[in-house]
Amino acid sequence: MLVRQINVFLENQSGRLAEVTRTLGQNSIDIRALYIADTTEYGILRMILDKPEQAVDVLTKAGFTVSSTPVIALAIADKPGTLDHALSILSQGSLSLEYLYAYVGRASDDAVVVIRVRDPELALSKLQEAGIRVLTSEEVYGI
Amino acid sequence: MIWNKTETLSRSEIQAIQLERLRWQVNYAYERVPFYKKRMDAIDLKPEHIRTLKDLEKLPFTVKTDLRDNYPTDLFAVPNKDIVRFHSSSGTTGKPIVVGYTRNDMDNWTECCARMCTAAGVTNEDIAQVAFGYGLFTGGFGLHYGLERVGASVLPISSGNSERQIMFMKDLKSTVLIATPSYVLHLSEIMQDLGVQRDEIYLKTGMFGGEGHTPEMRELIEQRLGINDTQNYGLTELCGPGLSYECLEHSGMHINEDFFIAEIIDPDTGEVLPEGSEGEMVITTITKEGIPMLRYRTKDITSITYEPCKCGRTNARMDLIRGRSDDMMVIRGVNVFPSQVEAVLMGVEGIGQYYQLIVTTEKFMDKIEVQVELMDGAMLDSYSKLEQLTQEIRHKIKTVLQIDVKVTLLNPKTLERTAGKSKRVVDLRSKTF
Structure with a gap:
C-alpha cells in the first residue's frame, strides 16, 4: 500500500527545477503531485509520478541526485x-x-x-x- | 627489478659522481649562459669556488620567472642546431616557458624514464597506454621513450576521448596506464557509467603524475581499478617526468641522483634544511647540455631521506608532494594546502571526489567556500541528513585547518573534469590592500 515518492536534489540555481520538469516532460512522465521546500542553500523536490522507476533512471542520467522514499x-x-x-x-x-x-x-x-x-x-x-x-x-x- | 646499477651505489659513490658532474655543470653554465655568469659575477662567485657538494649552497637560486624573462631560449647553453627537441610548460600560470634538449639530454631523459618504468614493475611483457597529452607537454613523450626503452608495447593514445580509451584498454588488453590521477578517476567514472566490469580490463599498473596525488586519491584509484598505483615526479624546467619515481614499496620517490641534486630549503629564508625536514625542494641539474638549471626552486613542498629503500635502491627518496609553496593559501593567517582539504573530503561518505575551493573576501575577512558534488540519493530523505552532511564536512575541515568554511552541495558532474591539471582553487580575493 506504500507509494513511491521521488526525491530530487536541487542546487540553489535558477533553471534547476525547469530542468527536472523538462526531463520528465520529454520522457512523457506525468507529475501527480509535487512538493518543494527549500533552504537558502538548496532544495529537495518531492514528487509523485506515474512512472517512478523510469523517472529515477532518466533524472539520474540527466545528472541529478535522486532517491525514492x-x-x-x-x-x-x-x-x-x-x-x-x-x-x-x-x-x-x-x-x-x-x-x-x-x-x-x-x-x-x-x-x-x-x-x-x-x-x-x-x-x-x-x-x-x-x-x-x-x-x-x-x-x-x-x- | 632495477634498471641501472647506479640506482644502488653507496652514498660516497653517488656523491663522487655528483661532485664531478656538478663542477662540470656549473662551469658549463657559467661559460655558456650569460644569465648565470652575470648572477655569479654579481656575488664574486667563480665556478672554481665549487669544490664540495656543500658549496652548492653558494649558488643563487633560479626561479620560474627567470625562464619567463628569458623567453624563449636565452637560458639555452647551445645554439638551436644542437637542440633536437623543444618542450613547453602548459602555461596555466602565465606566459609559457620553453626548454630544449640536445641528443645527450634526450638520451639521459629516456634513461631516467626507463628506470622509473622498471621501478613500477613494467617490463617488455607489458602493453602501456599513454593517456598523457602528447605535444609540448613533457609527460607523453617522456613516458613514451622510457617505456620503449624497457621494451613495453606502447599505445600512444594521448589524453581525452574517454570512451575510446576504454575501448582500447579492453581490446588491446593494456596492462599499464599512464595518466594524471584526476583523469584516472574520471575514466573510472566513465567505466562505471558504461557498465564496464573489472574483469573486462587487464590493467595492473598505473604510472601517474603531472599533478598532486593524495594518499586518499591513491586508495580510491586502487579500490576502483584494482591496480598498483605508482607515482612519479618531474618538472618541464628540469626535463619532465623522470626526476623521481616510486618503486613498488610505495615509500617515497627515488631521485635520479646521477642527473639531479636535490636540496630542501626553508621557502621563506632560502636556508638549506637538514635531512628529513619538510620544505621547498630545490633541484640542480648536473648533466644538462640544452638548458642547465642551477638551484631551481620547484615550489613543491616535500622532504628527503637518504636511507636505502627495501627495494634495494640506495638513491635519495623524496616524500610525496605535500603541496606547492605557491598554491599554499593564507586564509586568515592560516596556511592552507588544497591537498589537506582533499584529504578531508575523501573520507566523507555521500559526496564525489571532485571539489573546488572558492576563496573570497567579505568585509576584509577571507572566506572559503568548498563546493562538492552530492552523490548519494539516500541523503535526500530529510533536510536534517543534508544538514548533517554539510556540518560533518565543515567540522572536519575546521579540525584540520582551524578555519570555518561554507559548504555548498552541487549536482553530480557539475564540477569541471579535465584531462590535465584540475583547477581546485579559485582565489577571488583582491590583491590590493
Missing part, C-alpha cells in the same frame, strides 16, 4: 476535521510525522494527503485499523 497516500474526505482524525491516530501511536502535503484528486471529491513517517508499515496498519482509506499505488499514479 516509501510514503502513505490517504484519501481524506473534503470536510472539516477529517485530517485531524488521521493525524491524531498517528500521534496516539507515537508515530512522528516528518512532512506531509496535500492535493485534490481528479477521480473523487476526496483530498489526497501524502504523509512521510519514520515507520511507514506501522503507520499504515494503524491508519487502516482506524478505517481511514489508504490509496494504492495504482490509484495514486492514476489520479
Whole structure:
C-alpha cells in the first residue's frame, strides 16, 4: 500500500527545477503531485509520478541526485476535521510525522494527503485499523 | 627489478659522481649562459669556488620567472642546431616557458624514464597506454621513450576521448596506464557509467603524475581499478617526468641522483634544511647540455631521506608532494594546502571526489567556500541528513585547518573534469590592500 515518492536534489540555481520538469516532460512522465521546500542553500523536490522507476533512471542520467522514499497516500474526505482524525491516530501511536502535503484528486471529491513517517508499515496498519482509506499505488499514479 | 646499477651505489659513490658532474655543470653554465655568469659575477662567485657538494649552497637560486624573462631560449647553453627537441610548460600560470634538449639530454631523459618504468614493475611483457597529452607537454613523450626503452608495447593514445580509451584498454588488453590521477578517476567514472566490469580490463599498473596525488586519491584509484598505483615526479624546467619515481614499496620517490641534486630549503629564508625536514625542494641539474638549471626552486613542498629503500635502491627518496609553496593559501593567517582539504573530503561518505575551493573576501575577512558534488540519493530523505552532511564536512575541515568554511552541495558532474591539471582553487580575493 506504500507509494513511491521521488526525491530530487536541487542546487540553489535558477533553471534547476525547469530542468527536472523538462526531463520528465520529454520522457512523457506525468507529475501527480509535487512538493518543494527549500533552504537558502538548496532544495529537495518531492514528487509523485506515474512512472517512478523510469523517472529515477532518466533524472539520474540527466545528472541529478535522486532517491525514492516509501510514503502513505490517504484519501481524506473534503470536510472539516477529517485530517485531524488521521493525524491524531498517528500521534496516539507515537508515530512522528516528518512532512506531509496535500492535493485534490481528479477521480473523487476526496483530498489526497501524502504523509512521510519514520515507520511507514506501522503507520499504515494503524491508519487502516482506524478505517481511514489508504490509496494504492495504482490509484495514486492514476489520479 | 632495477634498471641501472647506479640506482644502488653507496652514498660516497653517488656523491663522487655528483661532485664531478656538478663542477662540470656549473662551469658549463657559467661559460655558456650569460644569465648565470652575470648572477655569479654579481656575488664574486667563480665556478672554481665549487669544490664540495656543500658549496652548492653558494649558488643563487633560479626561479620560474627567470625562464619567463628569458623567453624563449636565452637560458639555452647551445645554439638551436644542437637542440633536437623543444618542450613547453602548459602555461596555466602565465606566459609559457620553453626548454630544449640536445641528443645527450634526450638520451639521459629516456634513461631516467626507463628506470622509473622498471621501478613500477613494467617490463617488455607489458602493453602501456599513454593517456598523457602528447605535444609540448613533457609527460607523453617522456613516458613514451622510457617505456620503449624497457621494451613495453606502447599505445600512444594521448589524453581525452574517454570512451575510446576504454575501448582500447579492453581490446588491446593494456596492462599499464599512464595518466594524471584526476583523469584516472574520471575514466573510472566513465567505466562505471558504461557498465564496464573489472574483469573486462587487464590493467595492473598505473604510472601517474603531472599533478598532486593524495594518499586518499591513491586508495580510491586502487579500490576502483584494482591496480598498483605508482607515482612519479618531474618538472618541464628540469626535463619532465623522470626526476623521481616510486618503486613498488610505495615509500617515497627515488631521485635520479646521477642527473639531479636535490636540496630542501626553508621557502621563506632560502636556508638549506637538514635531512628529513619538510620544505621547498630545490633541484640542480648536473648533466644538462640544452638548458642547465642551477638551484631551481620547484615550489613543491616535500622532504628527503637518504636511507636505502627495501627495494634495494640506495638513491635519495623524496616524500610525496605535500603541496606547492605557491598554491599554499593564507586564509586568515592560516596556511592552507588544497591537498589537506582533499584529504578531508575523501573520507566523507555521500559526496564525489571532485571539489573546488572558492576563496573570497567579505568585509576584509577571507572566506572559503568548498563546493562538492552530492552523490548519494539516500541523503535526500530529510533536510536534517543534508544538514548533517554539510556540518560533518565543515567540522572536519575546521579540525584540520582551524578555519570555518561554507559548504555548498552541487549536482553530480557539475564540477569541471579535465584531462590535465584540475583547477581546485579559485582565489577571488583582491590583491590590493
